[in-house]
Amino acid sequence: MTIKPQEEIISPKTSRYLNRIIHDIRQPLSSLSLYGQLLENKLQLSPHYQLAKNIKLASEDIDRWLSALLDLSRLDSGTMTVNVSDFSLVSTLSPLIKKNQFIAKQSGMKISVHLPEMQVTSDQRLLTEIVDTLLNNALLHSSSKKTAKVLLSVRRYQGKALLQVWNQGAKIPDQLIGSLFDEIALADNPLHNKSKGIGLGLPIAQRKAQLCNTNIKVTTDNNGSCFSITLNLARNIIIPTNLNNLANTPANFNILLIDDDQGILSALSMLLENWGYKVDCANTAEAGLRQFNLKSYHLVITDYRFSTQQTGLDVIKAIKNINAIPAILLTGEADPNKLKEVQDLAKKINYKILHKPVKPASLRFLLTQLLK
CATH class of the missing domain: 1.10.287 (Helix Hairpins)
Structure with missing residues (x-):
């Protein structure tokens, strides 16, 4: 196309x-x-x-x-930048796949994976976001079949890596194929199913793919649809990895939660306690640091912005100077420059980022990974 x-x-x-x-x-x-x-x-x-x-x-x-x-x-x-590098598909996509497997399991569906170890050359972050969109789209359009299966498959094809996401949804109408990746056409098209969203997911994924010098292609029939992208291969490392099973870690840990939004603080603490975690709360950065010095914690979750000059980054840096426990930064930030600062610092002092609104399934999966 x-x-x-x-x-x-x-x-x-x-x-x-x-x-x-x-x-x-x-x-x-x-x-x-x-x-x-x-x-x-x-x-x-x-x-x-x-x-x-x-x-x-x-x-x-x-x-x-x-x-x-x-x-x-x-x-x-023009603030979405491209950083091309060589990376392993297995190590890059594994957390994303497991998160979506967890979500699929809750809906009675299943994501199967065929992902042999290989290295590709692309933008790691953008590729992850593209695959996340394709998996979300596959689950969304297969949801009418409660036992539906989604397949993520990667194989070598014509000297490249061919990544495909297959779903068991309804056939895409012929009159929509040509506008699947067009934001304006989908928004204006009366045949577009508004119950599946506003139609920006695939067009945006396509634009990200183009930034990575590739394109998303689609085939569809009565058995479902397949969305494919090709990636340039780097060197190959053959290490078999099974990503079909999702481990579940029991929740028996102390968590410090810091947020100045009382609604989020209350809701998130209730959710964590419902999962079995022991939670202490603070509604300012200063109160959070004081609380941290009073008790031993296994993990801290903090908001990014506070009404004072301190930020969640200040909290995490101060805590990690005392004890290198896992940390999660919650942010609803939309400014590209601030987001870049958050992402760059995460690589230096090792914390995870969750964007608001917090998805319970994503949070629960992240906790199981950090609190092993």
């Missing part, structure tokens, strides 16, 4: 405005997502269970829309 150059959709002025407003919206949305998860857990055996589940699904839809708008803003403002 030939992809035409993308026109600018969001002006620089609109982009700056979107960044500010998306950050503010993500705060209450994060609380809504966490409370929705709690409500779903509490009502599993209740006739109101489906109502609680629908609330959670609605909040997840809003999150996808905001994330898509933020990515579109960065693409149109």
